[in-house]
Amino acid sequence: MNATANAYSLDDMHAVVTGGGSGIGAAIARELVEAGARVTLMGRDAAKLEAQRAELGKSHAIHCVAVDVTQPDAVADAFASARDALGPIDILVNNAGQAQAAPFGKTDLGLWQRMLDVNLTGVFLCTQAALPSMIERGFGRIVNVASTAGQIGYPYVTAYCAAKHGVIGLTRALALETATTGVTVNAVCPGYTETPLLQTSLDQVITKTGRSADDARAALQRANPQRRFIEPDEVAHAVLWLAMPESGSMTGQSISISGGEVM
Incomplete structure (x- = not known):
């Protein structure tokens, strides 16, 4: 980090956002760019990444890397590419994710x-x-x-809940390891958020239950005391706050963005 950087901006900083081609990741990338950061977008779909770069504007320093974050060698190469293109990495947003529903008895090892x-x-x-x-x-x-699935349980997504609980455990443990290093580690935990991933979940509900689209949406919205879905920008604002230099005392936290679903 440049010592002369404005404490209320991300000027001269390099941020990496995984899953940056759409949804929450795209909203986060936009917030970081608008705050002055150079941004590397990572994701599996190169076309989506390039479309997002075009939307953010060619005048900004944006680098795109297609990568499967589950593959160690590919991840190492992607981060080397990011550093070569835009310099040392100051901010990492681990957003890449996937959700798939199944009853526990039908959750196979795959x-x-x-x-x-x-x-x-x-x-x-x-x-x-x-x-x-x-x-x-x-x-x-x-x-x-x-996700709120890392804070509480939901039926029919046992594997997803277990993984997101693991992310929160990793966050807390690593925050303690890095507490004296100048590095902070936090998690944001959105409830149901208006994204393509949510639409996939809604389509599954409609197919399996025969409900109308409106009824399916209402059923999921009932989990939120505000009776609505979270907007990607609301998650992005929280991420931006945690990324700021002045947020140095915030570490090891799992912040629920869920309209009061988790308190």
Whole structure:
């Protein structure tokens, strides 16, 4: 981090956002860019990443890397590419994730492993790739996008809940390890958020229950005391706050963004 950087901006900082091509990741990337950061977008779909870069504007320093965050060698190469393109990494937002529903009795080992790999092991691999240089330079912000599923249980998503609980455990443990290094580690935990991933969940509810689209939406919204879905920008604002230099005393936290569902 440049010592002369404005404490209320991210000028001269480099942020990596995984799962940055759409949904919450795209909203986070936009907030970081608008705050002055150079941003590397990572994700599996190169076309989505390039579309997001075009939307953010060519005048900004944005680098795109297609990567599967579950593959160690690919992650190492992606972070090397990010550093070569935009310099040392100051901020890491582990947003890449996937949700798949099934009753526990029909959750086979393949589904279980997929949920752990993309939602938990991906966070582990990306954090290992970014953390050493943060510690060496005496500054870093790691924000893990978990879920209310990491704070409470939901039926029919046992594997997803287990993975997101793991993300929160990783966040807390690593925050203690890095407490004196200038690096903070936090998690944000959105409830049901208006994203393509949510639409996939709604489609599953509609298919399996025969409910109308409106009834399916209302059923999921009842989990939120405000009776609505979270907007991606609301999650992005929280991530931006945690990424700021002045948020140095915030570490080891799992902040629920859920309209009061989790208190």
